[in-house]
Amino acid sequence: MSSTFKIIKKSSKSKARAGILTTPHGEIHTPVFMPVGTQSTVKAMTPEMVKECGAQIILANTYHLSLRPGADLINDFGGLHPWMNWKGPILTDSGGYQVFSLSNMRKITPEGVSFKSHIDGSVHHFSPKSVVELQLKFNSDILMPLDICSPHTATEQDIINDLAITHAWEKEAYLHWKSKDVQNQLFAIVQGGMFTHLRDQSIDFLTQLDFPGFALGGVSVGESRQEMETIIGHSIPKFPENKPRYVMGIGLPENLKFGIEHGVDMFDCVIPTRLARHGQAFIPGGKLTIKNEIHKKDPSPIDPTCACYCCAHYSRAYLRHLFMAKEILALTLMSIHNVHFLVQLVDKMRAGILEED
Amino acid sequence: MSSTFKIIKKSSKSKARAGILTTPHGEIHTPVFMPVGTQSTVKAMTPEMVKECGAQIILANTYHLSLRPGADLINDFGGLHPWMNWKGPILTDSGGYQVFSLSNMRKITPEGVSFKSHIDGSVHHFSPKSVVELQLKFNSDILMPLDICSPHTATEQDIINDLAITHAWEKEAYLHWKSKDVQNQLFAIVQGGMFTHLRDQSIDFLTQLDFPGFALGGVSVGESRQEMETIIGHSIPKFPENKPRYVMGIGLPENLKFGIEHGVDMFDCVIPTRLARHGQAFIPGGKLTIKNEIHKKDPSPIDPTCACYCCAHYSRAYLRHLFMAKEILALTLMSIHNVHFLVQLVDKMRAGILEED
Numbered sequence A, B: 001m002s003s004t005f006k007i008i009k010k011s012s013k014s015k016a017r018a019g020i021l022t023t024p025h026g027e028i029h030t031p032v033f034m035p036v037g038t039q040s041t042v043k044a045m046t047p048e049m050v051k052e053c054g055a056q057i058i059l060a061n062t063y064h065l066s067l068r069p070g071a072d073l074i075n076d077f078g079g080l081h082p083w084m085n086w087k088g089p090i091l092t093d094s095g096g097y098q099v100f101s102l103s104n105m106r107k108i109t110p111e112g113v114s115f116k117s118h119i120d121g122s123v124h125h126f127s128p129k130s131v132v133e134l135q136l137k138f139n140s141d142i143l144m145p146l147d148i149c150s151p152h153t154a155t156e157q158d159i160i161n162d163l164a165i166t167h168a169w170e171k172e173a174y175l176h177w178k179s180k181d182v183q184n185q186l187f188a189i190v191q192g193g194m195f196t197h198l199r200d201q202s203i204d205f206l207t208q209l210d211f212p213g214f215a216l217g218g219v220s221v222g223e224s225r226q227e228m229e230t231i232i233g234h235s236i237p238k239f240p241e242n243k244p245r246y247v248m249g250i251g252l253p254e255n256l257k258f259g260i261e262h263g264v265d266m267f268d269c270v271i272p273t274r275l276a277r278h279g280q281a282f283i284p285g286g287k288l289t290i291k292n293e294i295h296k297k298d299p300s301p302i303d304p305t306c307a308c309y310c311c312a313h314y315s316r317a318y319l320r321h322l323f324m325a326k327e328i329l330a331l332t333l334m335s336i337h338n339v340h341f342l343v344q345l346v347d348k349m350r351a352g353i354l355e356e357d
Helices: A047-052 A062-067 A071-076 A080-084 A096-101 A128-138 A156-180 A196-206 A225-238 A253-261 A271-277 A309-313 A316-324 A328-355 B047-052 B062-067 B071-076 B080-084 B096-101 B128-138 B156-180 B196-206 B225-238 B253-261 B271-277 B309-313 B316-324 B328-355
Strands: A005-010 A017-023 A026-030 A032-035 A058-061 A090-093 A106-109 A112-116 A123-126 A185-190 A213-216 A245-247 A266-269 A280-283 A286-289 B005-010 B017-023 B026-030 B032-035 B058-061 B090-093 B106-109 B112-116 B123-126 B185-190 B213-216 B245-247 B266-269 B280-283 B286-289
Touching: A005 A328, A017 A328, A026 A032, A026 A328, A032 A058, A032 A328, A047 A328, A058 A062, A062 A071, A062 A090, A062 A096, A062 A128, A071 A128, A080 A090, A090 A096, A090 A128, A096 A112, A123 A128, A128 A156, A156 A185, A156 A196, A185 A196, A196 A225, A213 A225, A225 A245, A225 A253, A253 A266, A253 A328, A271 A280, A271 A328, A280 A328, A309 A328, A316 A328, A328 B328, B005 B328, B017 B328, B026 B032, B026 B328, B032 B058, B032 B328, B047 B328, B058 B062, B062 B071, B062 B090, B062 B096, B062 B128, B071 B128, B080 B090, B090 B096, B090 B128, B096 B112, B123 B128, B128 B156, B156 B185, B156 B196, B185 B196, B196 B225, B213 B225, B225 B245, B225 B253, B253 B266, B253 B328, B271 B280, B271 B328, B280 B328, B309 B328, B316 B328
Parallel strands: A032 A266, A058 A090, A185 A213, A213 A245, A245 A266, B032 B266, B058 B090, B185 B213, B213 B245, B245 B266
Antiparallel strands: A005 A017, A017 A026, A106 A112, A112 A123, A280 A286, B005 B017, B017 B026, B106 B112, B112 B123, B280 B286
16 A cells, blocks of 8 residues: 655755655645545535635544444445535544543543544444444545544553553554555554654554554644644654654644644644634734634735635735625635635645756 | 617517627627626626526626726726626616615705715715716716605605606706717616606606607515516506516516516616525526525535536535625525526526527
């Protein structure tokens, strides 16, 4: 499976690299920013809008979709792609993170985790195998294994305990996936909290298995930027060179830049669409709050250097008006801009790597 | 100005007619259904989506837009068309209806109406002239005069009193508009409640003035379908033959059919987007409630005979899921379908008139 990823250029100035990852639904040029469509829709956008922003691959979420509308239903529709009208690659998160952040009851055993749905309180069980099976029902191009995403406040001993279970689960997921002999790729998730020696242990354990890709989980969970950079800078260079490297859940421009320079190939984050719904737009060097009085009469687009649909057709004044009037179109237009901004930011960094002498 | 409307075919089976109305922003093929974009956006849709539904002209609202963001601001942007990125014709309602339905304080004098904004309680004044001026600042293709939309519960004497003021206001608006010598067209609004003799009075008074078009107001205000049909059937045939005839605020399929067969050329209604936001979709012969359990696993589109973007790409099951999960895309997709449905329904009736032997 490792042949699905090809590095085509390495930077001489940093650890950055440009590559191509091949999936059943097409090639992904890395580094890549992946917009998130948790409930099988990137919030407030049509799939065509997401594609027009330059997005190559999107995420969906196993926890949410297995609870509602259910994996069997999506499977009956031929998987997530026809279900949601997205023709490109899809990566699904395992749901481990959501079990630990959304569900109000959970019980971990070596066999898996029982939890209550945040929607209706019904009790469900995830096992390493069942989570792989759910994602195969979705026909996800890239699957993630069940893991424990330890909270930022976890002690070293907590993390050691969580890591032992996570490693056993990931091995079980790997063996189950391997036995299926499918084109859908299962990535590993490295955990270990803010402890570099535990991150090393996790990398050592997981790289003994021939996962087609490796992710760094358990960052962007409340730690400082310094702590996040320490963990990324320490861990990513120890990931296999010839496999795609994915840092889960980060998307601020400064984090993307840091990650790419330290050898990360893939990123996802809800931040562009979430910020948009709160009236914030990315601009070069910062963020803009569209409700601010200063934009009331401003005929310029959010970002005059931006080529997105929103910036091509709408003024800050109009967007502010839509927000003040609580119009849904505001959320759509701002989401388009923010997704475009992050996708293009990463694409430009890729172009920079390719253009180096 | 009457030369801007041309009847190209009259039905031999009913009073229906097909025509072409020329405006500064292009031709409108009548009969026509006009989607409503009250606050300078058709709710949950981009202008491109509205156009793809076949819409030729949209409405915006003088009451709402003059309060927020303000007519001067929209004028600074070159009018409503560039402001909201809609290139086709725009009709603006005068705001009379909203003053009487939304504002919680109003005082009518022969000079106009004072009212409190429903947004911030600030006091505003509309006069027959100021309402024309506001709409010229918007650069609306079709303007409507200030009128009193009497409630359905009004007595005959109430209506007589309201009508006297409305007629004086409309004459003042007409003379002011006439003095401006602009291409933007001012239509008359016939009032008179559920009293046919008062409707006759209103038609007699207003047709003495050379308005480029005539509207029937004060329907769809709570009366029965029978009452509405009586008023439409009685009044429309007495409207000038060679001018466009517009019934304000109706959009249910049965009402559109009745109106067209009685010689109506133009319709507007918020119903397609409002129903969509409440999870209801038009289908041939009725309406469908997307949240119903029966759609949970249904792979068919809302309407298999429909050519809209929503029906081309999305199942009832997916739409139901989006609704249950409170996803914004549900509102956009359902709005597309409903606007397309009504626009195409009227277009098909027009084609039927043209195809008669």
